[in-house]
Amino acid sequence: MHAQQDRQSTARPSHQGSGKGGDNGAGVGSGSGPGPERDQLDRICWHALDAATAAERLDSPQAGLSADEAARRRERFGANRLPEERPPGLGRTFLRQFTNPLIYILLAAALASLFIGAIADAVFIGAVLLLNAIIGTVQESKAESSAQALKSMMTVRSRVLRDGREEEVDAEDLVPGDRVRLGAGDSVPADLRLLESEDLRADESLLTGESIPVEKDADASVDEEAGVGERRTMLHAGTEVPDGRALGLVCRTGQATEVGRIARSLTGAGDTEPPLVIRLRALTHRIALVVLGAVALLVIAQLLRGAGLTEIFFFAVALAVSAIPAGLPVAITVALSLGRHRMAERNVIVRRLPAVEGLGTCTLIASDKTGTLTANGLTITRIALPEAGRIRVESGEDERQALLRPDQEGPGVEGLGAEGPGGERPGAEGPGAEGPGAERPGGEGGDADTGELDEAAQESVRQLARTGLLCNEGALRETDDGEVEAVGDTVDVAFLVLGRRLGLSRRELLKQHPEQDRVPFKSKRRLAASFNQGGAGLQAHVKGAAEAVLPLCDATEAMQEQVDELSGRGFRVLALAAGPIEGEAAEAARRLEEGELGGLTLLGLVGLIDPLRPEVPEAVRRCHEAGVGVRMITGDHPATGLSIARELGIAGEGDQAVTGAEVQAQADQAQQDDAAARLGRAPVYARVEPEQKTAIVGALQEQGQYVAVTGDGVNDAPALRKANIGVAMGRAGTDVARRAADLILTDDNFASIVNGIEQGRIAYANVRKVVWLLISTGAAEIVLFFLAFALDLPLPLDAVQLLWLNLVTNGIQDVALAFEKGEPGVLKRPPRPTDQPIFDRRMIEQTLVSGLYMGVVAFGVFYWLQHVWGWSEHDARNTLLLLMVLFENVHIFNCRSEERSAFAIPLRANLLLIGTVAAAQAVHILAMYLPGLSDVLEVAPVSLMEWLALLGIAASLLLMMELFKALRVRPQARATANAPAAG
Ligand code: ADP
Ligand code: MG
Numbered sequence: 005m006h007a008q009q010d011r012q013s014t015a016r017p018s019h020q021g022s023g024k025g026g027d028n029g030a031g032v033g034s035g036s037g038p039g040p041e042r043d044q045l046d047r048i049c050w051h052a053l054d055a056a057t058a059a060e061r062l063d064s065p066q067a068g069l070s071a072d073e074a075a076r077r078r079e080r081f082g083a084n085r086l087p088e089e090r091p092p093g094l095g096r097t098f099l100r101q102f103t104n105p106l107i108y109i110l111l112a113a114a115l116a117s118l119f120i121g122a123i124a125d126a127v128f129i130g131a132v133l134l135l136n137a138i139i140g141t142v143q144e145s146k147a148e149s150s151a152q153a154l155k156s157m158m159t160v161r162s163r164v165l166r167d168g169r170e171e172e173v174d175a176e177d178l179v180p181g182d183r184v185r186l187g188a189g190d191s192v193p194a195d196l197r198l199l200e201s202e203d204l205r206a207d208e209s210l211l212t213g214e215s216i217p218v219e220k221d222a223d224a225s226v227d228e229e230a231g232v233g234e235r236r237t238m239l240h241a242g243t244e245v246p247d248g249r250a251l252g253l254v255c256r257t258g259q260a261t262e263v264g265r266i267a268r269s270l271t272g273a274g275d276t277e278p279p280l281v282i283r284l285r286a287l288t289h290r291i292a293l294v295v296l297g298a299v300a301l302l303v304i305a306q307l308l309r310g311a312g313l314t315e316i317f318f319f320a321v322a323l324a325v326s327a328i329p330a331g332l333p334v335a336i337t338v339a340l341s342l343g344r345h346r347m348a349e350r351n352v353i354v355r356r357l358p359a360v361e362g363l364g365t366c367t368l369i370a371s372d373k374t375g376t377l378t379a380n381g382l383t384i385t386r387i388a389l390p391e392a393g394r395i396r397v398e399s400g401e402d403e404r405q406a407l408l409r410p411d412q413e414g415p416g417v418e419g420l421g422a423e424g425p426g427g428e429r430p431g432a433e434g435p436g437a438e439g440p441g442a443e444r445p446g447g448e449g450g451d452a453d454t455g456e457l458d459e460a461a462q463e464s465v466r467q468l469a470r471t472g473l474l475c476n477e478g479a480l481r482e483t484d485d486g487e488v489e490a491v492g493d494t495v496d497v498a499f500l501v502l503g504r505r506l507g508l509s510r511r512e513l514l515k516q517h518p519e520q521d522r523v524p525f526k527s528k529r530r531l532a533a534s535f536n537q538g539g540a541g542l543q544a545h546v547k548g549a550a551e552a553v554l555p556l557c558d559a560t561e562a563m564q565e566q567v568d569e570l571s572g573r574g575f576r577v578l579a580l581a582a583g584p585i586e587g588e589a590a591e592a593a594r595r596l597e598e599g600e601l602g603g604l605t606l607l608g609l610v611g612l613i614d615p616l617r618p619e620v621p622e623a624v625r626r627c628h629e630a631g632v633g634v635r636m637i638t639g640d641h642p643a644t645g646l647s648i649a650r651e652l653g654i655a656g657e658g659d660q661a662v663t664g665a666e667v668q669a670q671a672d673q674a675q676q677d678d679a680a681a682r683l684g685r686a687p688v689y690a691r692v693e694p695e696q697k698t699a700i701v702g703a704l705q706e707q708g709q710y711v712a713v714t715g716d717g718v719n720d721a722p723a724l725r726k727a728n729i730g731v732a733m734g735r736a737g738t739d740v741a742r743r744a745a746d747l748i749l750t751d752d753n754f755a756s757i758v759n760g761i762e763q764g765r766i767a768y769a770n771v772r773k774v775v776w777l778l779i780s781t782g783a784a785e786i787v788l789f790f791l792a793f794a795l796d797l798p799l800p801l802d803a804v805q806l807l808w809l810n811l812v813t814n815g816i817q818d819v820a821l822a823f824e825k826g827e828p829g830v831l832k833r834p835p836r837p838t839d840q841p842i843f844d845r846r847m848i849e850q851t852l853v854s855g856l857y858m859g860v861v862a863f864g865v866f867y868w869l870q871h872v873w874g875w876s877e878h879d880a881r882n883t884l885l886l887l888m889v890l891f892e893n894v895h896i897f898n899c900r901s902e903e904r905s906a907f908a909i910p911l912r913a914n915l916l917l918i919g920t921v922a923a924a925q926a927v928h929i930l931a932m933y934l935p936g937l938s939d940v941l942e943v944a945p946v947s948l949m950e951w952l953a954l955l956g957i958a959a960s961l962l963l964m965m966e967l968f969k970a971l972r973v974r975p976q977a978r979a980t981a982n983a984p985a986a987g
Contacts, residue, residue: 045180050197050255051235052228058197058253064181068165077179084178084194084257086264097144101137113321124940132807139815162193182254186245189718189738195261196239196252198222204248206239217246232262244740246718280361285333295327298786305793322803326810327785329778331818336771339822343767351751352760359746362729363764365838368709373638375736376714376754378614382498386611388566392461406505408457468607471580472499473510475534475545498612520589523596527639528693533596535589542585553579557606566609574647575611576640623755624653631834635687642690655687664692671699694719701726710838716741766826773821775842777899780855781892787859798877800866805885808941812924813892820917857964858891882943889928890958893921898965903973905966
């Protein structure tokens with residue numbers, strides 16, 4: 005105590021005088037003192053201190069900080085986060101709107117107007133520029149704010165000890181002195197001094213550039229001078245733990261951490277620009293060239309006609325500005341961001357914007373079984389003993405007790421279909437479901453025999469359960485309100501629950517059989533072991549997949565048959581074995597890992613049921629309807645996987661499972677084509693090691709599939725990256741997997757992927773709508789001008805009018821279109837081919853038809869007014885401008901659907917759109933009456949009759965496009981919908 009007090013006082017000289025913390029060492033230790041100060045902590049070489057001293061310095065009691073103390077320190081040290089890369093401020097976004105060649109031209113035009121004394125024109129162009137920039141800024145900041153909101157949903161959670169209990173908190177709320185537990189796949193939330201470590205390695209490439217994970221050890225001794233890469237006693241914020249387990253003491257948080265010092269953002273995967281936006285930008289450039297070519301022709305024509313230079317200049321600028329769909333890339337970004345937002349509401353978080361588009365093209369989902377297709381709430385309902393045959397585990401009167409009864413259906417008994425595990429799946433019960441409810445007793449042959457098990461068999465079951473408890477990495481905990489909470493792998497939890505129901509507890513067992521060493525479970529090994537001291541000396545306790553465990557024992561044929569039979573009915577089968585060990589525990593562990601340990605006794609098998617997620621069969625059906633294939637990837641036995649796949653509708657009767665090893669072999673040495681085809685078609689990939697997932701993804705992509713792959717472990721990261729769309733689990737997933745993924749499912753649910761695909765398709769459809777609107781209206785303007793030029797009429801609209809037209813009809817309405825809800829049937833057609841261009845045949849046709857119609861009719865009206873009715877050029881323009889505004893407003897309703905009638909879509913489904921259209925009309929009519937504006941625009945009020953007549957003409961465009969959709973589009977669509985679906 006004295007020594008501690010000394011250190012405390014040297015470490016915190018400032019508190020000597022306070023007379024509170026300084027003279028009462030016990031108070032400091034219990035955390036009620038003032039606690040550590042920031043500057044002192046920053047100067048300490050934590051890596052060189054031993055663990056105990058580090059804990060003292062941080063006033064961190066063994067049981068963790070108290071909630072009060074944590075709150076106090078949170079005040080003092082601030083949130084554990086790095087300063088965000090600030091999104092560009094409004095000012096900067098606003099200024100960026102002006103960095104665009106079209107804008108430069110307009111600016112030049114404004115200056116030129118000033119120069120020649122046309123002040124009103126200059127002011128008008130200035131106003132257009134300003135409005136344009138405001139609209140652009142609003143749109144961009146909208147996209148940005150939804151991206152920010154998503155970032156906040158990506159927060160890392162940490163397991164921390166507080167008040168003697170383990171809790172989960174936001175990593176942001178960690179404070180120095182907190183004790184944090186980490187496991188494989190976690191990312192390190194703060195700089196930690198290790199207190200305990202087990203087979204621990206850390207990937208510190210973010211800090212050191214070293215890509216190979218380095219070993220970490222709580223007990224290592226490290227020099228004060230050691231560089232970051234050599235600090236084996238530390239884990240650093242922002243790095244990742246691919247292997248092992250640790251308990252660490254938070255010593256620096258937020259900006260004080262090593263990453264904080266080098267100020268690199270942890271958020272990773274920045275938004276790259278979606279390929280779709282890039283493609284459309286390129287398209288915009290091409291259109292710009294065409295428009296500029298057209299403008300050049302018109303300019304020459306005007307010159308030949310002898311028009312004034314300034315007039316021609318302004319006209320050229322205006323036509324270019326209004327016909328080039330410059331707003332396209334921004335509108336597309338908005339459409340995709342909106343898709344992302346809608347996906348988030350459906351539990352799908354999109355990390356990279358391009359994935360929104362990608363989801364729309366997805367042709368195949370390769371999904372993990374456990375946790376995604378099933379509820380990951382494993383319950384042991386069957387036990388097979390070498391001597392006593394098979395036993396059912398049921399609940400008695402008291403749910404907390406297991407009722408063991410002989411299972412009447414021996415292997416090979418026919419007619420069990422009705423009983424199959426399907427009948428026992430009550431749907432998701434949540435992890436750690438206490439079992440009893442998971443089995444629906446009654447109505448089967450076994451029921452007749454309610455006889456209890458004989459004493460010897462009961463003892464065998466207990467012995468098997470003991471091994472399952474000793475070789476276990478999970479824990480059951482009773483919460484304050486008497487509920488049982490489970491932590492750890494669900495297989496482990498299932499054994500803990502079984503033990504509990506048999507009146508056994510891991511804690512009690514460990515007292516009698518202290519653990520000497522263990523081999524933790526790894527997917528690749530498919531087994532786990534522990535080595536415990538017992539009355540009869542050192543004992544090995546092994547549990548794992550039957551193929552992994554049976555070779556270690558002298559198993560009988562009969563037991564192998566049991567494995568096949570139980571697997572075939574959808575049970576996950578694990579084998580348990582035990583036996584005495586000669587020599588050291590560590591040596592035995594090594595031999596087991598190298599496959600040299602043998603001579604164990606097989607205690608028996610257990611069959612576990614994992615309830616299906618109830619939403620999945622329906623989701624699978626929707627996928628098939630949408631032409632999206634579904635495959636299962638599992639580490640389980642092929643028969644188990646296949647049986648569950650059948651229940652979910654993923655596999656049919658004749659389908660076969662393929663093993664991960666087969667896929668790997670195929671990938672390595674490119675076998676014959678038919679083998680490849682078989683692998684590609686198999687609905688179930690079983691006994692897949694995480695590393696083999698990459699080969700599976702590759703094989704599927706080679707068939708031309710656009711693949712979404714789910715994953716949660718560290719080893720899944722490469723497959724997630726290779727997939728067209730990597731999908732990580734938000735709950736069960738590791739941080740590593742989440743960072744590698746494009747999408748994160750916050751509810752780990754397969755059905756959410758399907759909802760994501762639906763939203764992806766909707767977003768893409770909306771992109772097409774925006775493209776249609778912007779390009780056809782631009783085309784209409786070009787057509788109008790060319791006709792006037794060809795028939796030697798004056799310019800239909802002057803520069804200012806053109807700019808006005810563009811402003812009131814395109815500025816916001818394109819974005820409003822992006823808000824369209826999905827059309828019915830988006831999930832009832834095959835996915836669009838990945839290489840299908842936006843400008844496919846239908847788009848070209850509908851753009852041409854609508855653009856030509858508007859251009860030709862508008863020209864006709866312009867001609868008629870002047871040449872038939874003898875109106876002045878000025879009056880004809882006034883009417884024409886109003887007509888064009890009406891045309892473009894009406895056309896928006898056409899663009900709401902490429903297939904459906906505009907009248908079939910409820911107006912209230914997109915109030916924003918209705919609002920922008922009404923506003924455009926209101927603003928234009930207002931402009932006719934506003935003295936200053938009406939002069940610049942050269943417009944004058946029109947009569948109601950005139951307005952109605954023009955509306956009638958504009959509305960004829962609706963009829964035109966209705967006809968087009970009915971005669972041209974819908975028959976085509978029906979033809980493709982009937983074509984066989986891909987995948
Ligand atoms: P999945 O992805 O289907 O969960 P895993 O790779 O986790 O598959 O597991 C593969 C096999 O390893 C399982 O079929 C089971 O036999 C065995 N196994 C799973 N969890 C454990 C565990 N905690 N202890 C021992 N063996 C296990
Ligand atoms: Mg598993």
